Amino acid sequence: GQQLNQSPQSMFIQEGEDVSMNCTSSSIFNTWLWYKQDPGEGPVLLIALYKAGELTSNGRLTAQFGITRKDSFLNISASIPSDVGIYFCAGQPTGANSKLTFGKGITLSVRP
Amino acid sequence: DVKVTQSSRYLVKRTGEKVFLECVQDMDHENMFWYRQDPGLGLRLIYFSYDVKMKEKGDTPEGYSVSREKKERFSLILESASTNQTSMYLCASNVGGAYQPQHFGDGTRLSIL
Numbered sequence: 451g452q453q454l455n456q457s458p459q460s461m462f463i464q465e466g467e468d469v470s471m472n473c474t475s476s477s478i479f480n481t482w483l484w485y486k487q488d489p490g491e492g493p494v495l496l497i498a499l500y501k502a503g504e505l506t507s508n509g510r511l512t513a514q515f516g517i518t519r520k521d522s523f524l525n526i527s528a529s530i531p532s533d534v535g536i537y538f539c540a541g542q543p544t545g546a547n548s549k550l551t552f553g554k555g556i557t558l559s560v561r562p
Numbered sequence: 563d564v565k566v567t568q569s570s571r572y573l574v575k576r577t578g579e580k581v582f583l584e585c586v587q588d589m590d591h592e593n594m595f596w597y598r599q600d601p602g603l604g605l606r607l608i609y610f611s612y613d614v615k616m617k618e619k620g621d622t623p624e625g626y627s628v629s630r631e632k633k634e635r636f637s638l639i640l641e642s643a644s645t646n647q648t649s650m651y652l653c654a655s656n657v658g659g660a661y662q663p664q665h666f667g668d669g670t671r672l673s674i675l
Contacts, residue, residue, distance in 0.1 A: 492652050
Protein backbone atom coordinates (compact mmCIF):
# COMPACT_ATOMS: atom_id res chain seq x y z
CA GLY A 451 0.00 0.00 0.00
CA GLN A 452 0.88 3.65 -0.30
CA GLN A 453 3.10 5.16 2.38
CA LEU A 454 3.65 8.69 3.51
CA ASN A 455 7.23 9.94 3.63
CA GLN A 456 8.68 10.88 6.98
CA SER A 457 12.36 11.54 7.42
CA PRO A 458 14.75 11.31 9.04
CA GLN A 459 14.00 8.05 10.83
CA SER A 460 15.46 9.41 14.09
CA MET A 461 16.00 12.84 15.59
CA PHE A 462 18.08 13.81 18.61
CA ILE A 463 17.53 17.15 20.32
CA GLN A 464 18.45 18.89 23.55
CA GLU A 465 15.80 19.54 26.18
CA GLY A 466 14.30 22.98 25.65
CA GLU A 467 14.87 23.01 21.89
CA ASP A 468 12.13 23.26 19.31
CA VAL A 469 11.78 20.52 16.70
CA SER A 470 9.93 20.35 13.41
CA MET A 471 8.83 17.25 11.49
CA ASN A 472 7.19 17.00 8.14
CA CYS A 473 5.26 14.41 6.23
CA THR A 474 4.90 14.35 2.47
CA SER A 475 2.91 12.46 -0.11
CA SER A 476 2.63 12.27 -3.87
CA SER A 477 -1.15 12.18 -3.48
CA ILE A 478 -3.70 14.60 -2.11
CA PHE A 479 -5.22 13.95 1.32
CA ASN A 480 -8.40 15.34 2.86
CA THR A 481 -7.37 14.69 6.45
CA TRP A 482 -4.00 14.72 8.17
CA LEU A 483 -3.45 13.20 11.59
CA TRP A 484 -0.47 13.19 13.91
CA TYR A 485 0.00 10.42 16.47
CA LYS A 486 2.61 9.80 19.17
CA GLN A 487 3.57 6.34 20.35
CA ASP A 488 5.39 5.79 23.62
CA PRO A 489 7.53 2.64 23.96
CA GLY A 490 5.34 -0.43 24.44
CA GLU A 491 2.11 1.53 24.00
CA GLY A 492 -0.35 2.17 21.21
CA PRO A 493 -0.37 5.41 19.16
CA VAL A 494 -2.24 8.32 20.72
CA LEU A 495 -3.85 11.00 18.58
CA LEU A 496 -2.18 14.40 19.02
CA ILE A 497 -3.75 16.62 16.38
CA ALA A 498 -6.26 16.20 13.54
CA LEU A 499 -6.35 18.56 10.53
CA TYR A 500 -9.28 18.77 8.13
CA LYS A 501 -8.73 21.78 5.92
CA ALA A 502 -5.90 22.90 3.61
CA GLY A 503 -3.90 25.64 5.30
CA GLU A 504 -5.31 24.83 8.73
CA LEU A 505 -2.99 25.50 11.66
CA THR A 506 -3.92 23.79 14.93
CA SER A 507 -2.24 23.79 18.33
CA ASN A 508 -2.37 21.37 21.24
CA GLY A 509 -0.27 22.76 24.08
CA ARG A 510 3.34 22.91 22.88
CA LEU A 511 2.44 21.12 19.67
CA THR A 512 1.42 22.90 16.49
CA ALA A 513 0.53 21.17 13.23
CA GLN A 514 -0.33 22.51 9.80
CA PHE A 515 -2.20 21.06 6.84
CA GLY A 516 -0.20 22.02 3.75
CA ILE A 517 -1.80 24.22 1.12
CA THR A 518 -1.10 21.68 -1.61
CA ARG A 519 -2.82 19.00 0.55
CA LYS A 520 0.22 16.80 -0.05
CA ASP A 521 2.07 17.57 3.16
CA SER A 522 1.77 18.37 6.83
CA PHE A 523 4.10 19.68 9.52
CA LEU A 524 4.33 19.12 13.26
CA ASN A 525 6.27 21.44 15.52
CA ILE A 526 7.12 20.80 19.15
CA SER A 527 8.28 23.80 21.12
CA ALA A 528 10.44 23.82 24.26
CA SER A 529 10.91 20.04 24.25
CA ILE A 530 10.90 18.08 27.50
CA PRO A 531 12.05 14.51 28.24
CA SER A 532 8.54 13.08 28.04
CA ASP A 533 8.35 14.14 24.38
CA VAL A 534 10.45 11.06 23.62
CA GLY A 535 8.62 8.62 21.40
CA ILE A 536 7.68 7.83 17.82
CA TYR A 537 5.70 10.45 15.90
CA PHE A 538 3.53 9.18 13.07
CA CYS A 539 1.68 11.11 10.43
CA ALA A 540 -1.40 9.62 8.80
CA GLY A 541 -3.62 10.78 5.99
CA GLN A 542 -6.96 9.94 4.43
CA PRO A 543 -7.09 10.44 0.66
CA THR A 544 -9.84 12.16 -1.25
CA GLY A 545 -12.98 10.10 -1.61
CA ALA A 546 -11.65 7.25 0.51
CA ASN A 547 -13.40 5.40 3.28
CA SER A 548 -11.93 5.46 6.76
CA LYS A 549 -8.69 3.70 5.83
CA LEU A 550 -5.58 5.61 6.83
CA THR A 551 -2.22 5.79 5.12
CA PHE A 552 0.65 6.00 7.61
CA GLY A 553 4.19 7.28 7.60
CA LYS A 554 6.85 5.03 9.09
CA GLY A 555 7.35 7.41 11.98
CA ILE A 556 10.17 9.50 13.41
CA THR A 557 11.78 8.44 16.67
CA LEU A 558 12.49 11.49 18.79
CA SER A 559 15.11 11.45 21.53
CA VAL A 560 15.46 14.34 23.97
CA ARG A 561 18.72 14.77 25.86
CA PRO A 562 18.30 16.29 29.35
CA ASP B 563 -12.49 9.45 26.23
CA VAL B 564 -12.44 6.62 23.72
CA LYS B 565 -11.31 3.34 25.19
CA VAL B 566 -9.98 0.58 22.97
CA THR B 567 -8.96 -2.44 25.02
CA GLN B 568 -6.82 -5.30 23.77
CA SER B 569 -7.06 -8.48 25.79
CA SER B 570 -3.33 -9.13 26.23
CA ARG B 571 -0.27 -6.88 26.33
CA TYR B 572 2.19 -9.73 25.81
CA LEU B 573 1.60 -13.17 24.37
CA VAL B 574 3.93 -16.07 23.56
CA LYS B 575 2.69 -18.90 21.36
CA ARG B 576 4.19 -21.79 19.43
CA THR B 577 4.38 -22.34 15.68
CA GLY B 578 1.24 -23.98 14.37
CA GLU B 579 -1.01 -22.87 17.22
CA LYS B 580 -4.29 -21.09 16.56
CA VAL B 581 -4.08 -17.68 18.21
CA PHE B 582 -6.90 -15.31 19.11
CA LEU B 583 -6.36 -11.59 19.73
CA GLU B 584 -9.35 -9.74 21.12
CA CYS B 585 -10.23 -6.05 20.90
CA VAL B 586 -13.14 -4.24 22.52
CA GLN B 587 -14.16 -0.59 22.17
CA ASP B 588 -16.65 1.21 24.36
CA MET B 589 -17.68 4.14 22.13
CA ASP B 590 -20.18 2.41 19.83
CA HIS B 591 -17.84 2.92 16.88
CA GLU B 592 -18.90 1.41 13.59
CA ASN B 593 -15.40 0.82 12.24
CA MET B 594 -12.68 -1.37 13.68
CA PHE B 595 -9.21 -2.17 12.37
CA TRP B 596 -6.32 -4.56 13.00
CA TYR B 597 -2.73 -3.53 12.19
CA ARG B 598 0.63 -5.09 12.66
CA GLN B 599 3.66 -2.95 13.41
CA ASP B 600 7.19 -4.03 12.57
CA PRO B 601 10.50 -2.12 12.75
CA GLY B 602 11.23 -0.33 9.53
CA LEU B 603 7.86 -1.22 8.02
CA GLY B 604 5.52 0.99 10.00
CA LEU B 605 1.86 0.09 10.47
CA ARG B 606 0.30 -2.32 8.01
CA LEU B 607 -3.43 -2.90 7.86
CA ILE B 608 -4.42 -6.55 8.17
CA TYR B 609 -8.24 -6.44 8.18
CA PHE B 610 -10.96 -3.95 8.91
CA SER B 611 -14.67 -3.98 9.52
CA TYR B 612 -17.36 -1.37 8.89
CA ASP B 613 -20.18 -3.22 10.57
CA VAL B 614 -21.12 -6.33 12.45
CA LYS B 615 -20.35 -9.50 10.48
CA MET B 616 -18.65 -7.40 7.82
CA LYS B 617 -14.93 -7.61 7.03
CA GLU B 618 -12.53 -6.46 4.36
CA LYS B 619 -8.93 -7.36 3.67
CA GLY B 620 -6.23 -4.81 4.23
CA ASP B 621 -2.70 -4.76 2.89
CA THR B 622 -1.40 -7.93 4.54
CA PRO B 623 -4.25 -10.38 5.31
CA GLU B 624 -2.45 -13.63 4.50
CA GLY B 625 -2.41 -16.04 7.44
CA TYR B 626 -5.09 -14.11 9.34
CA SER B 627 -8.84 -14.09 9.67
CA VAL B 628 -11.19 -11.90 11.69
CA SER B 629 -14.54 -12.09 13.40
CA ARG B 630 -17.00 -9.36 14.30
CA GLU B 631 -20.09 -10.87 15.88
CA LYS B 632 -20.84 -7.83 18.04
CA LYS B 633 -20.33 -4.16 17.29
CA GLU B 634 -17.94 -3.57 20.18
CA ARG B 635 -15.67 -6.58 19.61
CA PHE B 636 -13.28 -7.36 16.76
CA SER B 637 -11.16 -10.50 16.95
CA LEU B 638 -8.02 -11.30 14.98
CA ILE B 639 -7.25 -14.97 14.42
CA LEU B 640 -3.95 -16.49 13.39
CA GLU B 641 -5.09 -19.78 11.91
CA SER B 642 -1.71 -21.51 12.22
CA ALA B 643 0.86 -19.22 13.78
CA SER B 644 4.23 -18.84 12.10
CA THR B 645 7.41 -17.12 13.23
CA ASN B 646 6.98 -14.33 10.67
CA GLN B 647 3.82 -13.33 12.52
CA THR B 648 5.86 -12.25 15.53
CA SER B 649 4.93 -8.60 15.77
CA MET B 650 3.18 -5.83 17.64
CA TYR B 651 -0.56 -5.98 16.90
CA LEU B 652 -2.65 -2.84 17.21
CA CYS B 653 -6.41 -2.55 17.18
CA ALA B 654 -8.15 0.73 16.34
CA SER B 655 -11.68 2.04 15.97
CA ASN B 656 -13.48 5.13 14.75
CA VAL B 657 -16.91 6.56 14.09
CA GLY B 658 -18.42 5.63 10.74
CA GLY B 659 -17.96 8.00 7.82
CA ALA B 660 -14.92 9.47 6.19
CA TYR B 661 -12.27 11.59 7.84
CA GLN B 662 -12.75 10.44 11.40
CA PRO B 663 -9.56 9.82 13.41
CA GLN B 664 -8.80 6.29 14.49
CA HIS B 665 -8.20 5.59 18.17
CA PHE B 666 -5.79 2.83 19.10
CA GLY B 667 -5.48 0.25 21.84
CA ASP B 668 -2.23 -0.30 23.74
CA GLY B 669 -1.18 -3.17 21.50
CA THR B 670 -0.37 -6.84 21.93
CA ARG B 671 3.24 -7.87 21.53
CA LEU B 672 3.01 -11.39 20.13
CA SER B 673 5.98 -13.73 19.92
CA ILE B 674 5.74 -16.97 17.97
CA LEU B 675 8.40 -19.51 18.92
